[in-house]
Amino acid sequence: MSALFPDYRPSWETEDHRLLREHARSFFGKEMTPNQEKWAAQKHVDRETWLRTGEAGLICLDVPEEYGGQGGDAGMEYLVTEELVYSGDTAFGMGVGSTITPHYVANYATEEQKREWLPKICSGEWISAIAMTEPGAGSDLQGVRTTAKRDGDDYIINGSKTFISNGGSADFVVVVAKTDLDAGHKGMALFAVEASTPGFERGRVLEKMGRHGADTAELFFNDMRVPAANILGGEEGQGFYQLMNQLPRERLAIAVDALAMAEAAVVETIEYTKERQAFGKPILDFQNTKFELAHCKTQVMATRTYVDYCIEQELAGKLDAVTASMVKMQATDMLDDVVDRCLQLFGGYGYMMEYPIAQKFAGARVMRIYGGTNEIMKEVIGRAL
Structure with a gap:
C-alpha cells in the first residue's frame, strides 16, 4: 500500500503481493532503518544482514524454488524494492544482488551451475x-x-x-x-x-x-x-545479447527505486511542513508550500501509473528495451525534480545529512547515471522513432 495514495492498487498486485509487502515492511523497518548511520561510516552493509534477509525469504523472489529462490514473480522483486526504499535505506545492494545478477545465472548458466551457485546467492551466503x-x-x-x-x-x-x-x-x-x-x-x-x-x-x-x-x-x-x-x-x-536481454529488467528496477524514493520524500515533506512553523503558522499553510507539494504529488502519481504499466509488461514477458529506457529516464528525472523541491521546503535543515531528505537528495543523483545514463536512454528511444 502506498503511503501517499492509500486507496491506489496496481492491477498486477495480488493478495500474495500485499502479504509479502507487509512482511518486507516489517523486516526492513527492523533491519535497515536503524543501521543507516553505521553502514555509512563503515561503507558497507554487514554480511549478517544479507543472511537474515535470505532467511526472511526476501532475496531472489522470482528465482525458481528448485534453485533456492522463492518461486514468485518479478512483481515481488519490485514491491520488495519499494519497501526497502520506504524504510529509508540507501545502502543495501539488493537491487544488484537479488534483482539483477542472479538472473544472468538463472537464464544462461548450465543446470549444474544453477544448482551450485544460485542457492548460495538466494540464501544470502554469497553476495553477488x-x-x-x-x-x-x-x-x-x-x-x-x-x-x-x-x-x-x-x-x-x-x-x-x-x-x-x-x-x-x-x-x-x-x-x-x-x-x-x-x-x-x-x-x-x-x-x-x-x-x-x-x-x-x-x-x-x-x-x-x-x-x-x-x-x-x-x-x-x-x-x-x-x-x-x-x-x-x-x-x-553471446555476452552483448545477454546484456541487452537483461538490461530492461535492470532499468525498470531503477525506475521502481526512483519512484519509491520520490514518494517517500513527498510523504516526509508533508509531515515536516505540518509540524514546522514560520510566521506563526505551519509551513504547509503557505500557498507556495501547497503548490510545490501539489506538483510533486502529481508527478509521483503520473510516474507510478507508468511504472505499474511497465511491471505489467514485464510480468507478461513483453517489456522491451525502449519502454524500459523511457520509464528509467522518466522516473529518475522526476525524482531529481521532486526531491529538490522537497528539500527546499526543509530550509536549512534540508542541507543537514542527519535529515533523511538530504540523504535522499544525495542518493538520488546517481540514478540518472547508472543502468545507462539518461542521455543513452534518449539515444535508445530516439533510434526507435
Missing part, C-alpha cells in the same frame, strides 16, 4: 555483483577492454572495472569481457567468477556523493584463470 563499467567504458558497453583469452580448458582474464556495486564484498561476480577486441559487440562474453579465484583483486571502496553505506568498489583481474565452462551461455560472442 555484475562487473560491466570500466575506467574508459561506461554506458558504451562495446568499449569494454577487459580481455578473456582461451588457454586450454580455461580463459585468462585481464583488465579492471570501476563503480561496481557490491564490489568490495561480493563472493560471486559476473564479469563482462572481450574474447576478441576486434569483433565489436560480437566479441563480448560474460563469465561467472568466484571472488576466491587467484588473480581476482579488489581495489578501494569508493567515496561517493551519496549512498555512503553502499559498497561500491574497483576490481582488478590479473591473469585470472577461469574455467571455460564458466562462460555464460556456453559459447563466445
Whole structure:
C-alpha cells in the first residue's frame, strides 16, 4: 500500500503481493532503518544482514524454488524494492544482488551451475555483483577492454572495472569481457567468477556523493584463470545479447527505486511542513508550500501509473528495451525534480545529512547515471522513432 495514495492498487498486485509487502515492511523497518548511520561510516552493509534477509525469504523472489529462490514473480522483486526504499535505506545492494545478477545465472548458466551457485546467492551466503563499467567504458558497453583469452580448458582474464556495486564484498561476480577486441559487440562474453579465484583483486571502496553505506568498489583481474565452462551461455560472442536481454529488467528496477524514493520524500515533506512553523503558522499553510507539494504529488502519481504499466509488461514477458529506457529516464528525472523541491521546503535543515531528505537528495543523483545514463536512454528511444 502506498503511503501517499492509500486507496491506489496496481492491477498486477495480488493478495500474495500485499502479504509479502507487509512482511518486507516489517523486516526492513527492523533491519535497515536503524543501521543507516553505521553502514555509512563503515561503507558497507554487514554480511549478517544479507543472511537474515535470505532467511526472511526476501532475496531472489522470482528465482525458481528448485534453485533456492522463492518461486514468485518479478512483481515481488519490485514491491520488495519499494519497501526497502520506504524504510529509508540507501545502502543495501539488493537491487544488484537479488534483482539483477542472479538472473544472468538463472537464464544462461548450465543446470549444474544453477544448482551450485544460485542457492548460495538466494540464501544470502554469497553476495553477488555484475562487473560491466570500466575506467574508459561506461554506458558504451562495446568499449569494454577487459580481455578473456582461451588457454586450454580455461580463459585468462585481464583488465579492471570501476563503480561496481557490491564490489568490495561480493563472493560471486559476473564479469563482462572481450574474447576478441576486434569483433565489436560480437566479441563480448560474460563469465561467472568466484571472488576466491587467484588473480581476482579488489581495489578501494569508493567515496561517493551519496549512498555512503553502499559498497561500491574497483576490481582488478590479473591473469585470472577461469574455467571455460564458466562462460555464460556456453559459447563466445553471446555476452552483448545477454546484456541487452537483461538490461530492461535492470532499468525498470531503477525506475521502481526512483519512484519509491520520490514518494517517500513527498510523504516526509508533508509531515515536516505540518509540524514546522514560520510566521506563526505551519509551513504547509503557505500557498507556495501547497503548490510545490501539489506538483510533486502529481508527478509521483503520473510516474507510478507508468511504472505499474511497465511491471505489467514485464510480468507478461513483453517489456522491451525502449519502454524500459523511457520509464528509467522518466522516473529518475522526476525524482531529481521532486526531491529538490522537497528539500527546499526543509530550509536549512534540508542541507543537514542527519535529515533523511538530504540523504535522499544525495542518493538520488546517481540514478540518472547508472543502468545507462539518461542521455543513452534518449539515444535508445530516439533510434526507435
